[in-house]
Structures are given as structure tokens and as C-alpha cells.
Amino acid sequence: MTTKPRIIQVGSLAGSPSANQTLADRYDVVELWKFPDRKAALAEHGKGITAIVTSANFGANAELINALPDLKAICSWGVGYETIDVAAAQARGVQVSNTPDVLTDCVADLAWGLLIAAARRMGQGERFVRSGQWGQIHGSIPLGMRVSGKKLGIVGLGRIGDAIAKRGAGFDMQVRYHNRRKRDDVAYGYEASLVELARWADFLIVATVGGAGTRHLVNQEVLEALGPKGIVVNIARGPVIDETALVAALEAGKLGWAALDVFEHEPKVPQALLGSDQAVLLPHIGSATLETRQDMEDLMLENLRAFFETGRVVTPVE
Numbered sequence: 169m170t171t172k173p174r175i176i177q178v179g180s181l182a183g184s185p186s187a188n189q190t191l192a193d194r195y196d197v198v199e200l201w202k203f204p205d206r207k208a209a210l211a212e213h214g215k216g217i218t219a220i221v222t223s224a225n226f227g228a229n230a231e232l233i234n235a236l237p238d239l240k241a242i243c244s245w246g247v248g249y250e251t252i253d254v255a256a257a258q259a260r261g262v263q264v265s266n267t268p269d270v271l272t273d274c275v276a277d278l279a280w281g282l283l284i285a286a287a288r289r290m291g292q293g294e295r296f297v298r299s300g301q302w303g304q305i306h307g308s309i310p311l312g313m314r315v316s317g318k319k320l321g322i323v324g325l326g327r328i329g330d331a332i333a334k335r336g337a338g339f340d341m342q343v344r345y346h347n348r349r350k351r352d353d354v355a356y357g358y359e360a361s362l363v364e365l366a367r368w369a370d371f372l373i374v375a376t377v378g379g380a381g382t383r384h385l386v387n388q389e390v391l392e393a394l395g396p397k398g399i400v401v402n403i404a405r406g407p408v409i410d411e412t413a414l415v416a417a418l419e420a421g422k423l424g425w426a427a428l429d430v431f432e433h434e435p436k437v438p439q440a441l442l443g444s445d446q447a448v449l450l451p452h453i454g455s456a457t458l459e460t461r462q463d464m465e466d467l468m469l470e471n472l473r474a475f476f477e478t479g480r481v482v483t484p485v486e
């Protein structure tokens with residue numbers, strides 16, 4: 169009888185087609201989220217564990233990493249890894265992998281869906297029809313805003329930002345971006361100042377990484393520079409936008425609309441946004457298609473398999 173390798177799974181990957189089941193079939197899984205006392209569970213089951221499976225939702229902090237003396241790999245389901253303490257992992261020689269590329273198109277598609285939904289009042293229109301108001305009263309919802317031909321600013325021109333920018337060509341848009349550094353391999357205009365990018369743009373799509381380095385990057389000044397007709401879209405991480413400043417700018421008429429897939433304190437959404445027709449709100453579904461979630465699952469499992477068979481994960485984080 170061959171014994172299955174033991175792993176720790178930090179949280180349930182219920183948003184993946186079959187990850188929980190496949191992990192349980194292939195590995196001897198310590199399901200950490202089921203233990204009421206995490207510290208005690210790690211003390212009891214941690215020895216001999218060489219791999220952790222997690223996601224950005226659950227992360228892997230230094231306390232977890234350092235509670236596992238034999239840890240060698242952390243395999244995350246998803247591209248973002250700001251909740252994994254990569255420095256603590258690397259200090260211990262622990263490899264960290266994520267699932268890049270496979271979700272790029274779906275997240276970029278959703279960014280455009282959000283932008284069009286806000287500009288064309290799609291949520292408001294849907295609520296109007298569903299509530300039976302159409303045909304029962306005169307008038308309609310307020311006029312929307314043309315999308316094609318406008319100026320698009322992208323915050324963070326990485327893989328996903330790039331895919332969003334490419335789609336801009338199909339809408340005859342001028343595209344500029346803000347990054348820490350100008351990229352030499354693209355023709356889009358670069359704005360070293362995010363405030364200047366927002367001032368220039370009709371629409372601002374946030375596609376940067378999360379974490380301490382980008383927290384509240386999109387602040388009051390940026391939102392007000394985007395202005396009363398501007399639309400901000402966020403498919404990145406909630407904390408990149410100062411949510412309090414966002415609500416204040418919307419309420420004061422200093423920002424036009426917000427179309428958000430991510431929030432500062434998920435799954436909590438500010439009451440002011442819930443009641444606002446100037447907001448389009450989605451429950452963090454950028455990657456949530458069957459095809460993409462399957463691809464993420466396969467890549468996470470491939471990293472784990474490769475680690476156990478070769479000692480190396482296949483898509484390590486940079």
C-alpha cells in the first residue's frame with residue numbers, strides 16, 4: 169500500500185469545480201479550517217507536512233509557515249498572493265506557487281462587463297424591468313454614457329491590465345496606463361502620475377496587484393481627478409481603492425460611477441454603495457467561470473504534483 173503525501177489545506181476551495189475532492193483523493197489532507205484551535209491543530213498535525221494548499225482568501229502568514237518545521241512548498245489557487253508571506257517563506261527556503269495566466273482573459277472580460285454595465289446603466293435598467301416599473305410608469309432610467317471612443321486609463325499594466333488594454337482597441341479607445349515603471353514593450357501612453365492619468369481618463373480600470381504597496385493608491389485626489397462623469401472599475405483588490413473616499417466622492421457628486429468586483433472588507437459592502445444607482449456591485453467573480461476555475465485548479469494541482477515528484481513547483485511567484 170502506498171501512503172499518500174500529507175498536506176495542509178488552509179481553507180475550502182468550494183469555488184473550484186473539484187479541487188476539494190481531488191485533493192482528498194490524492195493526498196492525506198489536514199483540513200485546517202475545520203479545526204477550532206488552529207495552533208493546537210498545527211502542533212498536533214504539523215510535523216512532516218511539506219506542502220500547504222491555500223488561496224488569496226486564506227493566505228499563509230509567517231505564523232503558519234513557521235509552525236511547520238518540514239514545510240517546502242506553498243501552492244496557491246489564484247493569481248494574487250498578497251496574503252501569503254512570501255518573504256517568510258523564502259527565508260525558510262519554501263517555494264511559493266500561484267496560478268498566473270489562466271485567469272487573465274476572464275478577469276479582463278469582467279472588467280469590460282463592469283465598465284459597460286456602469287456606463288450604460290445595465291444594473292439600474294435590470295432593476296427597473298424586474299421591479300415591474302417598465303410600462304407602468306412614464307419615462308425610463310436616466311440616459312447612460314457612450315463607451316466607444318473614450319479615454320481609458322489602466323492602473324497596473326501587468327498581465328491582466330494588458331488584456332484589458334488590448335480589448336480597448338475594439339472599442340476605439342485611447343489607452344494610457346500608470347505603473348511604477350514605464351514599459352518599453354508597449355505603445356500605450358505612460359503616466360507617471362496616477363492623478364494625471366485620472367484627470368485625462370474618462371474611465372479608470374484598476375488592475376494592479378494588492379498588498380501594502382498599493383493600499384489606497386486610488387485615493388480621494390485620484391477619484392476627484394477622474395471627476396463627476398468618470399467611472400472607476402476595480403477587478404484587482406478592494407484595498408487598492410480608499411473605499412471611504414470612494415463613497416464620499418460618489419455622494420458629493422465628485423465621481424460619476426463605481427463598478428466593483430472587489431471590496432475593502434469582503435464580503436462586507438458599504439451600505440451607501442448597496443443603496444446607490446451609481447454603483448455596480450459584484451461578489452468577487454473575476455475568475456469565476458467553469459473553464460477558468462478548472463484551469464486554476466489544474467495548475468494548482470500540477471504545482472503540487474511537480475513539487476512531490478521533482479521537488480520544484482512549475483509556476484513559482486516572482
Ligand code: 8YV
Pocket residue numbers: 223224225226245246247248249271452454455
Ligand atoms: C480568486 C483571485 O477568486 O486569483 C485571484 O487572485 O482573486 C480570484 O481568482 C481568489 O484567489 C480566491 O481567493
